[in-house]
Amino acid sequence: MINSLLSLCKKSSTIWKNVGATLVIFLSVLADARAATVLIYHHVSNTMPASTSISPERFLAHMDYLEKNNFKIVPLTELTEKLRKGDVLPDKTVAITFDDSYADVYTAAYPVLKKRGWPFTFFVNTDAVGSGKLFVTWDQLRDMSKNGVTIANHTTAHNHMVRLNKSETQSQWRERVTGEITRAQEKIKQEIGSAPHVFAYPFGEYNAEVKQLLKKLGYVAFTQQAGVLHADTDLQTLPRFPFGGSYTELNDFIEKINTLPMPVKKVEFYADKQRKLDDMVVKAGDKPYLILSLSDNSLPTKVNCFSSNEGAINTQVIDGKLWIQSKQTFPQGRTKFNCTAASNQHGRYYWFTQLWLVTDKNGNWTYQD
Template sequence: MNYLMRVMVAIIAYLALPASAAVVILYHHVSDTTPKSTSISPAAFEAQMDYLAQNNFTVVPLLELTEKLRKGEPLPDKTVAISFDDSYASVYESAFPRLKKRGWPFTFFVNTDAVGTGKIFVNWDQLREMAKAGATIANHSSSHTHLPRREGSESAAQWRDRITQDINNAQQKIKQEIGTAPMILAYPFGEYDVDVQRIAKKLGYIAFGQQSGALYGKGDLQSVPRFPFGGSFTALDDFILKVNTKPMPLTDVEFYGDNKQKQENLIVREGAKPWLALTLSDDSLLKKINCFATGQGAITTAVIDNKLWVQPNKPLGAGRTRYNCTAYAGEKGRFYWYTQQWLATDKQGNWTYRD
């Protein structure tokens, strides 16, 4: 290949990379007195909002980004949508006044059974007040159950009916109380598998997890990433790193068992070491990507047949594990980012609730 051809190939590869870098950020409690694992202090929240305001980020309604995703339109760079999960009162008490003062929109995903049930949760009058001020009130299921997990001897059909009804009940309640209910869904605990995604797609939702990453126009509309902030992830430097990320330029994502036998689902047994295989639009990134697993630090990567193969160093424990893969994006302080979630039952195939 002569020099001119190499230059042309490089240009084409560059143009194929996603130029956009819209990010959705996620909070639960905004309070100094709620459980630390899911909380950010009002002061830390304010500092993060100040960073966005002072560094030329545009805060837009989440629905604006989801419509662009649905239509396959380009996503604007340095754009952020703000979201909250779980119906917590601290969103109304601490976050809402701060965002209202700035004139910034946000989305509040509410599990409707909890609304109005105690001081820790918002009530419908508060949700209507926020909606009138420009907030979007959206579906987080009615019961806040782990959607992929079967109950006892429940059949697949019974499970599908239960989950479908749980999502439908929340949507109907939001429409009844607020007047409108957008077709967006946040999975409780951020947990989903292929079957949950199929239900969300059949019902017509764009659905969000809690796995990290920037939005990607070619990504799965039933596993849209968000960066969660709370607990040990509240430091401003961590926030700055994440809101400046770009989507990993992927063309394909595949899942394999320990023996590299291809599989479809994201549920494995405790003790498994499943492989993730990534195909990128820019092969030059393959050897530049570093991957990490929950509780394991850096994990195994290998480039085989122009794919990045990723496997944990240790067997997965029961519950949820995420693989995080990043690479320098060629701009100071900016990285490509992709996260994949796995769910593991115990060795007998039973669900545990250690998250």
């Protein structure tokens, strides 16, 4: 009798352990799924600069994949409102965006999306609108707006926001940049009738001060850093997956559209193992660290990171945090660290990208694109 009872207890214990393990996996998958993906395109064309273009054929293939695989296409503002409120972001939810006021968005992309009844957001630099055959007109933007397209702020002149003009003080810079944002917002509202407080950084460039400025003005702001929206995303550095140049093939699109958010709790920057940085702006010749604190303690050892300048880079776990450093010093310009890790869901990867902005060795910007 006693042996039978002991045997039953062991079986019950095993059953509950299995149930517990299954519940943990289920809750993990559920948490991962509370995310949404934002896409960014520039040109939809075979004749515009290749680095920022996707062919109409490949763009159509992207949209066909979304339709055939039951992705829900929603307005970008729907996602930002959910983020503001802390609401759940349903899995397989996508918002589509375009940057830079190009006319081929109206002639090549808009008909494809209008036919499906899909909303999208067009971030326009207002000085360019109506300025020549490469750019949309206000009449074209009004036409799109009547059919579910959101027209949003990309500043007036599409300048490098983080860079002070020569001989410009910090106070003058702040006044100038605030003016570029505010005038663009007012112009969109005047021409379209409404202007949501969503913003896209020109060139995808930002720093701590630009972020704070956008926050003070009441905007949520989008980068060109690859990644997925989720509840813990910083509202002034919202990620988007860019598709242009060599990143337009369908297989690449499929992998990215199915990614999950890296569960990042905190992002830090260090000049070396001791000196913390306030920002992600560094000098040419530096080799700084990106430090990620993850909510899943099992992940840090599984993460692989790559630099846009050199491929695979160094990672190590120190006191539970992931320390990431390139093997080579940074060249002047823009550098991105892309970090991924396999998830519990077949074929789906966690993804996080961090931008670095690199001045010359003296801390000065080169005034070129």
